[in-house]
Amino acid sequence: MSEHAIEVTINGRPVSGRVEARKTLGDFLRVDAGFTGTHLGCEHGVCGACTVIVDGLAVRSCLMLAVQADGAEVTTIEGLAAEDGTFHPVQQAMRDNHALQCGFCTPGVVCTMAALTADDAKPSEDQLIAAMSGHLCRCTGYQGIRRAIRQLTGQPTGVAADHGEHA
Amino acid sequence: MKPAPFDYVAPGTVAEALDVLAEAGGGATLLAGGQTLMPLLALRMSQPFILVDVNRIEGFRGISHTAESTRVAAGTRQAVALADAEMKGAQPVFNLALSHVGHYQTRNRGTIGGSVSLGEPAAEMPATAVALGAEIEIHSRDRGTRRVKADEFYLGPYMTVLEPDELVTAIHYPRWGADAVTVFREVAQRPGDFALVGLVGRVAIEGGKIARAGLAWFGMGPTPIKARQAEQALIGTALSDIDPRGIAELAIADTDPFTDHHATAHYRRTVGRRIFARTLGEALNIQQAAA
Numbered sequence: 099m100s101e102h103a104i105e106v107t108i109n110g111r112p113v114s115g116r117v118e119a120r121k122t123l124g125d126f127l128r129v130d131a132g133f134t135g136t137h138l139g140c141e142h143g144v145c146g147a148c149t150v151i152v153d154g155l156a157v158r159s160c161l162m163l164a165v166q167a168d169g170a171e172v173t174t175i176e177g178l179a180a181e182d183g184t185f186h187p188v189q190q191a192m193r194d195n196h197a198l199q200c201g202f203c204t205p206g207v208v209c210t211m212a213a214l215t216a217d218d219a220k221p222s223e224d225q226l227i228a229a230m231s232g233h234l235c236r237c238t239g240y241q242g243i244r245r246a247i248r249q250l251t252g253q254p255t256g257v258a259a260d261h262g263e264h265a
Numbered sequence: 266m267k268p269a270p271f272d273y274v275a276p277g278t279v280a281e282a283l284d285v286l287a288e289a290g291g292g293a294t295l296l297a298g299g300q301t302l303m304p305l306l307a308l309r310m311s312q313p314f315i316l317v318d319v320n321r322i323e324g325f326r327g328i329s330h331t332a333e334s335t336r337v338a339a340g341t342r343q344a345v346a347l348a349d350a351e352m353k354g355a356q357p358v359f360n361l362a363l364s365h366v367g368h369y370q371t372r373n374r375g376t377i378g379g380s381v382s383l384g385e386p387a388a389e390m391p392a393t394a395v396a397l398g399a400e401i402e403i404h405s406r407d408r409g410t411r412r413v414k415a416d417e418f419y420l421g422p423y424m425t426v427l428e429p430d431e432l433v434t435a436i437h438y439p440r441w442g443a444d445a446v447t448v449f450r451e452v453a454q455r456p457g458d459f460a461l462v463g464l465v466g467r468v469a470i471e472g473g474k475i476a477r478a479g480l481a482w483f484g485m486g487p488t489p490i491k492a493r494q495a496e497q498a499l500i501g502t503a504l505s506d507i508d509p510r511g512i513a514e515l516a517i518a519d520t521d522p523f524t525d526h527h528a529t530a531h532y533r534r535t536v537g538r539r540i541f542a543r544t545l546g547e548a549l550n551i552q553q554a555a556a
Binding site: 099100102118119120122141142143144146149155156157158160161162163165166210214228229231232 | 267268269270271272273274275296299300303304306307308316318320344367368369370371373374455456457
């Protein structure tokens, strides 16, 4: 089996490592680089929990080898909030709308939505819902996530904006 | 980390990739977008000695058009092809079928050539190539270049005429003309799932008659299945004489569906018959009595 030296920019910082060819990007992020916010669920491309942003595109990190990410820019859930802890708009929308319960699928969901709304892109509600077909959530019944999508697309959610302060 | 160990090479040119394949003597597996292969590796259903990653090959991506055909380089990402407005205009049913391939997240990595050359019988891209009469451009170091018609490319589930030293470099889709109607219908349990039953194709009409028809099933047999009898019955027939249900019976006769835990063969035939008649009727704007 071959081993490869790689250098990946993760959340704006260069990370280098030496990896077995068979190591997935998801394992590299979690085990080698310590970004355990990326969650590995099924590890064969079905559940979407491990979704991260590679060179601006949301992809499943279990379906990409670490060696393939050599030279790439990767954003994980840890890289989305501002330095001072201010949530990314997608994180804020998820929080405002009770769009998570156990939180296992959440980093992947947030990365998908963040990639689709990056650079001031204005995806439609239908586009975001279609993109959610790439994620399994076993807690929420998806209704909270759909409300978060409505908030992200500038529509009423039917949830009072200040509920979070009193919860 | 679930795959069995393997060596990995990422050639920078087609020639380098062909060298590796020729010297590996059948032990190499090509890695394109990885959206089908990586699960097979994780489940250890595939255990190659050498993985040849084609993602770093120069010039392995891109779409170009001539008056007669559209060439899609094998490494073109599905998401890129789907977003290509010129492609949508030139090959509308390709675009429609592609929108049903996997999910947004998998289309960002998955390639057209990968999907076409793997030959999953329930996938959209192989059947679309068969329906449209596409040709598959294949290179090898020792035997040069050949082109294989898509309907002669598939031998069985995940089995094609590709030799171990060969690489698919492009798919050539004939242009059907802007007037040809599109035929597409897929029944799946969820968006992005493999089709239980699917139908894809185009039909060209001239002077009130069918001039040309290309129709193929997916999920209806061990390979994508060309609906030859239905095509032959349609060609030359006046629109006013077409009975979509009769044509659907001919189309079903060419299928060989299977039973698995998602659907029985009987279900696939029943649904296939219905969607064929309805989709063809709608595409040709033929009024039908309710069933």
